[in-house]
Amino acid sequence: MADAAAITAGQVEHLAELARIAMTSEELEKTAGDLNEILANVARVAEVATDDVPATSHPIPLTNVLRDDVVGSPLTAEQALSGAPASEDGKFLVPQILGED
Amino acid sequence: MSQDLTRLTAAQLADGMRAGEYTSTDVTRAHLDRIEATDDVIGSFISVTPDVALATAADVDRRRAAGEDLHPFAGVPVSLKDVVVTAGIRTTAGSKMLEDWVPPYDATVYTKIKAAGLPVLGKTNMDEFAMGSTTEHSAFGPTRNPWDTTTVPGGSSGGAASSAAAFQAPLAVGTDTGGSVRQPAAFTGTVGVKPTYGSVSRYGIVAMASSLDQVGPLGRTVADAAALHQLMAGHDQRDSTSLSDGVPDFLAAVEAGARDGSLQGKRLGTIRELSADDYDEGVRAAFVSALELARKAGAEVVEVDMPSLRYALDAYYLIMPSEASSNLARYDGMRFGLRAEPETGPVTAETVMSTTRAAGFGAEVKRRILLGTYALSAGYYDAYYGSAQKVRTLVQRDLAAAFEKADVLVSPTAPTTALPFGVENDDDPMALYLGDAATIPANLAGIPGMSLPAGLANGMPVGFQLLAPAREDARLYEVGSAIEALVTDAAGAPLWAGVPTDYAAESATTSA
Numbered sequence A: 001m002a003d004a005a006a007i008t009a010g011q012v013e014h015l016a017e018l019a020r021i022a023m024t025s026e027e028l029e030k031t032a033g034d035l036n037e038i039l040a041n042v043a044r045v046a047e048v049a050t051d052d053v054p055a056t057s058h059p060i061p062l063t064n065v066l067r068d069d070v071v072g073s074p075l076t077a078e079q080a081l082s083g084a085p086a087s088e089d090g091k092f093l094v095p096q097i098l099g100e101d
Numbered sequence B: 001m002s003q004d005l006t007r008l009t010a011a012q013l014a015d016g017m018r019a020g021e022y023t024s025t026d027v028t029r030a031h032l033d034r035i036e037a038t039d040d041v042i043g044s045f046i047s048v049t050p051d052v053a054l055a056t057a058a059d060v061d062r063r064r065a066a067g068e069d070l071h072p073f074a075g076v077p078v079s080l081k082d083v084v085v086t087a088g089i090r091t092t093a094g095s096k097m098l099e100d101w102v103p104p105y106d107a108t109v110y111t112k113i114k115a116a117g118l119p120v121l122g123k124t125n126m127d128e129f130a131m132g133s134t135t136e137h138s139a140f141g142p143t144r145n146p147w148d149t150t151t152v153p154g155g156s157s158g159g160a161a162s163s164a165a166a167f168q169a170p171l172a173v174g175t176d177t178g179g180s181v182r183q184p185a186a187f188t189g190t191v192g193v194k195p196t197y198g199s200v201s202r203y204g205i206v207a208m209a210s211s212l213d214q215v216g217p218l219g220r221t222v223a224d225a226a227a228l229h230q231l232m233a234g235h236d237q238r239d240s241t242s243l244s245d246g247v248p249d250f251l252a253a254v255e256a257g258a259r260d261g262s263l264q265g266k267r268l269g270t271i272r273e274l275s276a277d278d279y280d281e282g283v284r285a286a287f288v289s290a291l292e293l294a295r296k297a298g299a300e301v302v303e304v305d306m307p308s309l310r311y312a313l314d315a316y317y318l319i320m321p322s323e324a325s326s327n328l329a330r331y332d333g334m335r336f337g338l339r340a341e342p343e344t345g346p347v348t349a350e351t352v353m354s355t356t357r358a359a360g361f362g363a364e365v366k367r368r369i370l371l372g373t374y375a376l377s378a379g380y381y382d383a384y385y386g387s388a389q390k391v392r393t394l395v396q397r398d399l400a401a402a403f404e405k406a407d408v409l410v411s412p413t414a415p416t417t418a419l420p421f422g423v424e425n426d427d428d429p430m431a432l433y434l435g436d437a438a439t440i441p442a443n444l445a446g447i448p449g450m451s452l453p454a455g456l457a458n459g460m461p462v463g464f465q466l467l468a469p470a471r472e473d474a475r476l477y478e479v480g481s482a483i484e485a486l487v488t489d490a491a492g493a494p495l496w497a498g499v500p501t502d503y504a505a506e507s508a509t510t511s512a
Helices: A009-018 A025-042 A077-081 B010-018 B024-042 B050-065 B108-116 B158-165 B182-188 B222-232 B250-258 B281-296 B309-330 B349-360 B363-375 B382-405 B429-436 B440-445 B473-491
Strands: B045-048 B078-081 B120-124 B171-176 B191-194 B214-219 B267-271 B300-304 B408-412 B449-457 B460-467
Touching: A009 A025, A009 B363, A025 B309, A025 B363, B010 B024, B010 B222, B024 B045, B024 B050, B024 B120, B045 B158, B050 B120, B078 B108, B078 B158, B108 B120, B108 B222, B120 B158, B158 B171, B158 B182, B158 B214, B171 B191, B171 B222, B182 B191, B182 B214, B182 B449, B182 B460, B191 B222, B191 B473, B214 B222, B222 B250, B222 B449, B222 B473, B250 B473, B267 B281, B267 B382, B281 B300, B281 B408, B281 B449, B281 B460, B281 B473, B300 B382, B309 B363, B309 B382, B309 B429, B309 B440, B363 B382, B382 B408, B382 B440, B408 B473, B449 B473, B460 B473
Parallel strands: B078 B120, B078 B171, B267 B300, B267 B408
Antiparallel strands: B045 B120, B171 B214, B191 B214, B191 B449, B408 B460, B449 B460
8 A cells, every 4th residue: 555645855856866857956845745746646546446456558458469570671870870969980979887987 | 812721621622632723832832821920929830841841742733733643632731749750850749858859760650641642831839748738838838729829729739739720730630648639629629539549550659658648630620630530540560559450431430420310319428427517617508508419419318427537537647657757768868869968076877867857858747757757666566556557447347338328428528618828837736637537538448539619618619529439430530520510500600710810919819
């Protein structure tokens, strides 16, 4: 059972880290208030979601979808890189991955 | 030429071009001129693409002159919501994150529109990543409602709806995740359809909530919406959720509905839980009078129950942000779109990602990503996302039972007419969410829905919503065209013919 009581700004900070969004302390406070209000409403779903009700993940039931095993026409490397903020030698150029200096 | 080509429907334009009365270039130029003259005020478009549109028009004219066999709607211009990926044409999804993104590929919808020879006039404004119901959450400024420029056009497909209502485009492509085609159609006096989930390919549609998103047509008439839907529908190997069954004949359904007596014996179900108290008086009155016209024309009005309705909205506001938080993880500043570096501290992939997402996303998008991140996190998943998926089952069961008693379900599309700017208050996130109560169940259950004009309330359009069982989109077009004909006859003219067309004065409110 969810404890919807009071998400703190500290918890929002953790969520923002997980979601990779830098936020100011003001934004964290405001978002905590918003999330608490929204969750206070939407937590009602647990009232009717009893064990005997199966979950629906997808509106129209689907089984395995296969296509013919033929070569398609994917993007060229040049096309794939065309919107990249930075690229080099036909590859995406990214900042350093590890945090050490 | 005395005739104003922008006032004609898509069907009339297609006929006129076939008859040689005017060319696609004439038609396309007329709409580009109309955009030029009105879009400073209306703001339907993020990007206008005259070169692309006129090149298509010239090609269609040349092929028609050469006697080639063309698509019936070849040469009829269309606007695309800026969530449809278009190679060589900037695609922003209403976000700073994609402000300068020129995609290297085409959405299937755009491929089909090009193949049919429809000139694309431009890309229309929308709430950022389709999150919102007013189009105020666009990073590119607001869109105004041509019926009263102090009000919003609804959203998130607000630019699409205004482009059709303001005679800037006869046809408009939108997307509907919780009502984003139907509610703006209601606010602007146009016709908007959310097809059965999978009817139209989502390949190349910037994703918000993948199990809810669906592409939908807008136009000023039911027949025009049907024509655009027909053109876009069909299985696509690139979208494994697209339906593999054949596409029904929607235009034949429109014709069947327009025949006298087509409503005879049709059962229209009103939903008990969407009680009259939830609607503005004028909205209710317009809806009831349209329903009364249908009853007099032979339809049977029955009442159905939807006990899960109050939970449907809650489930939606868990499922949608959960799926959005996952979909929007791709905007990481590495492969496409914005990259922003931190002003201080180390420049690492992680700090660049966080800075990019802080700079590129607006407040509503951040709020939904964080809500979704929370709902999907360990310890909360079962209570929130898991429970919401169970509610989805309950909504489907309720609708299945309702469709035993009724052929289509009917309600007002939205509880109010178009709201003034600024009503969507950042301090009350739930208030505007509640406006989606009538439209959301269709997305949760994957069923098709339509909004068409019911009439006016205080001079502003009111939407009449129809819902049908999955894969029964044709039923919407049949019943919809019957109701459209009744409402038009009763009013003496189509509702859209009464929209103010001159927005030169800043005080356009008084011209209504």
